[in-house]
Amino acid sequence: MKAEQNIAEEVLELVGPDADAEVTVNAGTSSLTRFANSFIHQNVGEEGSTVSLRLSVDARVASGTTTNLEAASLERFVADTTAAARVQPVDPDWPGLVVPTETPRLEHFDPATADAPPQARAEKVKAFVDAAPELSAAGYCETAAVTVAFANSAGHRATGRYSRAILDGIQQTPAASGSGHATGVSLDDLDAAATGALAGTRARGGAVTFNTKPGEYEVVLAPECVATIAVFLAVYGFNAKAALEGQSFARVGDAQFDPRIDLVDDVTDRRALGVVFDSEGTPKQRLALIDAGVTSALAHDRRTARKAGTVSTGHATPGSDVWGPMAHTLFLREGHTAVDEMVAAVERGIFVATFNYCRVLDPKSLVVTGLTRNGTFMIENGKITGAVSNLRFTQSFVAALGPGNVLSIGDDARFGDSEFGPGMAHVPSVRLGSWNFTGGADG
């Protein structure tokens, strides 16, 4: 970590006193073992560092990123970024820098995961594949570890590190597929056999297929689906920039969701991934986004906070000047209902394991179209009675969790693999009163 701090200090020195600067150094390794047709076919790893610099010369702002850490290259990098800033118009919304602020001493880091050799990932893959030996397996196992050092010319410093392990895959019969997913700080904590077995159970369940007509159905959504809903709410709704631009559904103080719904963004949760400060160096606040169904807060970076007359919540990301601040350590409070109990309560409905290719039709209403994938089942009289061909839906994600539509919340919260990636939303299954399916995937 010292080396990363030293690089950040070196860059600040190169910037000198004539500019306000933020420097972030990311250094680490990432490895990913991919399998398909039940064998490992692509196995990759990388090591490296990046230096990101944002600077303001009299409120004229530019930014840059480089992977070249040689002294001469860093000197040129700083000079180029400074030159780019000098020719910019004055940014009336430049929010300035974070002043020295205490950062919580908390790391989501496992040394063994950081050092995991390719054999360790291959063993997880083998356990996943062996969990359903008669099926065709595909997926990946990833380990990563990153050290982050932040420094700005106002004197603020922050450092941290995190690790991440992911196992994601499907099992396939000739006619159907089922998915399993696990994410955590530690590779050891991922139960590859159970993940592969769940995928196998879902795949085998696809043997008998219903021809289901489009329409409104009661649904039980597994954590992958709920993770996508939660992340879409965060990206398009609880994003203060989107709200300031009039493009968000979020109305703070309004009961826009069912009273059963509590959604927080909390990097201090022991299960969370990532470092505890954002790309501007601001410590990430625990943020209650939905409190008993009431929209309670928006995620801010320093720029949106200045415009809104508030303070940053610590949700700046490298692209948030353009895309807006984003909450991406989401926890949807789990309930007390087992998934089996949810299914048992459904007279006629559909169970969905994962969503696929979700896209927003309109950000303000958050109407989204997408498909089901890797496990879609008919529920009749409280029992799963067969598989359903993948379905297309066109559904407002806000209305999906709206007042009265959330019938029960599962006791099975875990990180789900969302449309925007894994490790962003820790969520349970949910049972919803209505979901709008608009077509079948096969026509």
Added chain:
Amino acid sequence: MFEYAAAAVEGALAAGAVYADARVVLTRTESIDVLNQAVESVDHIESAGVGVRALIGSSWGFYATGDLTERAARDAGAMASAIARASALVPGAPLELADVPITQTTWETPYLEDPFSVPLAEKVDLLIGVTATMQAVPGIALARGDLGFFDINKWFVSSQGHRIHQHLVESGGGFDATAVGESETQRRSYPQSFGQYETGGYEVIRRWDFPSNAQRIAEEAAALLSAPEMEEGEKSLILEGSQLALQIHESVGHAIELDRILGWEAAFAGTSHLELAKLNTHRYGSEVMNITADATLPGSLGSFGFDDEGTPAQSVDIVRDGRWVGVLSGRDSAALAGVAPGGMVRGDGFNRLPMVRMTNVGLLPGDSSLDEIIAETGDGVYMATNRSWSIDDRRLNFQFGCEIGWEVKNGKLGRMVRNPTYTGITPQFWGGLDMLAGADEMVYWGTPNCGKGQPMQIGHTGHPAGPGRFANVRVGVRG
């Protein structure tokens, strides 16, 4: 830079690889974003490093490092072999590589004006001016503009003797206007959603003439807010060229990727509804449908000299008179499938494993024109510029939303409609292609944001297309 790539290959071979190749890649990008006459972001990114691929048994091992020294490159090669060897715990049949010409050469994108030499202030001023024009239109709340430029140098070395240097230059950008209503927003973009990107220099930006189109685009966005919503129904659908390009990308381009067909992408990107056994017999669409994957088209975003396996750029027939005849392939997938390697394997930067990628997958011109298509349509809708896109993992069921639509009645363009959408099933939809514009209206549309692979890679692809008409399409689907 060849010495680092060579050291990486030597390191991999010494550690047991039966084949190895390596790329040193230096990438520079510049991106500029302006919102409502204010600069949101001016960002420069440069990356440099070497990525080396080692083949042992059934698996590729790949390792990348940003440390550009001979020692680090050699160690990266050894690491790639060690990673490949670890795959043997879950083995498959050994991979083989189809033969390709062994080449030592250089290649450069043809361009007129180095985009990185154009003063930054000129680029920013262009976007400020365009957003000012759009903001002046009543009802426009958000006026955005962006530009992006890429300068990529690659040095490729293989254990079979390849030694190729390429210099690629790409330029693009666009702008959009958004009107914000009580319960929804309406947006119009130019030249297309996410901007238009091409291989070439700053002349690309000048040619698309942003200033002359800003007023019209903003007026359309404002008018959409009060336009009637499109009615649901089944009718003739006329697609503007950039939307047809995306239709090709999603329902043809991805479906013909051989790695998907072979199941290598099953868990993430998905598979394909196409079966290799039906190559040369499967009917993909109507006889008006002729598609090639041509990496040699000047100016198109998917053009290059050699792919990242050192295979020369080439044109491959994909659909001929509506019949499926070709795939997108690399050396390993081609050998497995028994087809000729198409030179379509590319990696995103130095630190990603090259994989099958679209080049320029597009339509050959038809014999009509947009005016003729409209004149010959009794009851239809004309849709332009993509707003949303979604398709299933086998590339069969799609639903697209466009920014704007116009009713077409009795051969004439009618009233504007908002929230136009359409949905369909790939072979039925393409089977309904009955009119297609000619060469005069074809554009090499660029897609700069194609996601695929794990870890995620962003690909740059091209799609020649002009306006076309499809019969009996379900339109107006909404939640």
